[in-house]
Amino acid sequence: MDPFLLEALVNGILLGGVFALPALGLNLVFGVVDVVWLCYAELVMVGMYAVWFLFTQLGWPLPLAFATCLPIVSLLGIALHYLVVRPLLSSPPINQVLATGGVLFLLQGAMTLVFRTEFRSLGVDMPPMEVGEIFVSGTKLAAFCAALVGAAILWAFLKYTYVGTAIRAIARDREVMPLMGVDPQRIYLIASAVGGALAGLAACLLVVQLDVHPFVGLSFGPITFMICVMGGLGNMLGGFLAAFLMGIIVSVGGFWGTTEFSYVVAFGFFIVTMFARPRGLFAR
């Protein structure tokens, strides 16, 4: 096998790992609360700024900055639910989308005011792994592993805890579960907190790979939404798998064609998927 093609394939899988976490968080919130957080990528952006600020400005050790980022963005998720989503739960879906879209611009504007428009960087890099003619980015590999661990912890939480079971139950039938004693408002809040924490974890993985600026969400936000829809909105496993599929399409498509062509292929595949399986590629 062409070693460069193999490298492109590996890069695609690692890229999928980057997309997977935000896709998981977004799907979790949508599956449970039934609201699309249009500002999800901006929550990640705030988390990236938090890590950058704690690490470079306050001199905190990087692991501590990472550990602090998770509760910060988790709290932001809770605040978003309390202040924006909850008052609109019974409103038409378009109102909810517009409201979280408003938060998107609010967060971009707030970060521009606080940190200005400069591109910030952690200046942290890990040496690449060289296997024969193949180079694998150490930073991307570490991020990929962390994404897998994060996804595994989320899976265990949803599978083996009472709250996790309640979350899955609510996601399956929002109408019936309250009749069985489950408090939906509490579950919504927990799902928002976990969704926020996943955005925080995604921020930790992305901040070592991308520069931080108020509009960094544009780089991965739209494609994350596409992945969620392709995997089936609210379907966590579907979104997770679709992230890797998208990563491989982009990477290998770019290798055989051009970088621009790879996105044409990816979007073309998305459109065909929507025609063939409107509820998502992995919908049951």
Added chain:
Amino acid sequence: MKDLGTTRRGLLQSGAGLAAGALTLPATVARAQAPARGGDPLRVGVMTDLSGPFAGAGSQPLFWGAEVAIEMFNAAGGVDGRPVQAITADSQSKADVAINEAERLLGQERLEVVTGIYSSAHAVPLSGRFEQSKKMMWITSAIATAVLKDKNFRYVFRPTVHSDQYGEGSVSMIHEHAQAKLGTAPDKVKLGVIYEDGPYGTGVSSAIEANAKQRGMPIVLKEAYAATAPDLSTLVTKLRRERPDVVFQVGYNPDITLFLRQAKSGGLRFKMLIGHGAGWSQIDRLTETFGADVNHMCNVDPAATQMLDWSKLGPGVGDLAKAFVEKFQAKHNLRDLPPHASMGFNNTWIFLEHVLKPAVRKTGGMTADALREAALEIDIPTGGTIQGYGVKFAPPGDAMAGQNQRSIAVVMQFDNGKSRVIWPTAIGVPPVLPLPAGHAFAAR
């Protein structure tokens, strides 16, 4: 009833909004319609990207440079006591916002001239609009040749360089030094060209290709990408497969930093990397992010004024450059002023001093036609501006009508956080070529 309540509240809010609008509208109209009497400010539009990705890729210092120019011009008395009032607009790194803001400046503010315009992706659609409305567009940054080529615009002027000059600079520099520095005949030096897919990247990359072809230099990979792409690692893999000796990148930001980061971790090595303005001109930011990894890399742009020997500029120009650098550094803490700061100041100063002033003095007012006539009469020799170039605009009927025919792009090399001119060879210092052994990107 719930719907009714919402509707009622909505109506109340709309009513409040209309009332607020009615209160502010007369003031706006009154300001826009005020006749320009002696002592009245001369209103000039300044449109740049103060938010969005372009802000961090040079548009912010472009604005700051223009701001300093207007402050210094006003401090020196403006036009016979009439100060210049900047009517600013933030195009937010979005073409649709740029178009809307241009409509506001032309329609509501009733401006005769708008200066600035950082991005070629904005300049292309805006130029036609200005031409149609017969108002002056004075481009201080957007460099795509396509903005003016074969358009025969009469109201669009660009005192700065255009993209064909970038390709000529970078390819010529490598061609001139290939044998002596790289030990390779020029026609054996392999070039790789990667570029953002907007008019800026497309324009410069086409110029690189044309110049390489003219000199018989092989291009082993030429590929476009979106500046907002989340990943460029496949591009790195393909470059590594093709093994170019020299990589040419045309990008904004964050694509430049993303590429460098992934190139390093992807094992890409080369003899030289040459950037072409925009994000590559933000040396402070690049050095802050990559440290020694960007040392000795090159960039093409009009020279930042502090790179020039001010004593060799025209009478008084060196003093102007010195005053600008001191004032700029007092306001903005930058170690090495990016070329965009000089571009913002210089091209705005040319407008204020050599277009606005004579036009107002000649006609007593400020119309786009008077400004246009003054622009076409400019004849500043080389060395007459703080960036070293002269000014003489191509006349109507020329293939590049409105383009400054005396603009100059230079190739500069990063040297421990500073930039120094290495091309044109006659005015530059000898380049460090190839990247020295031990450099993170040096070909082994």
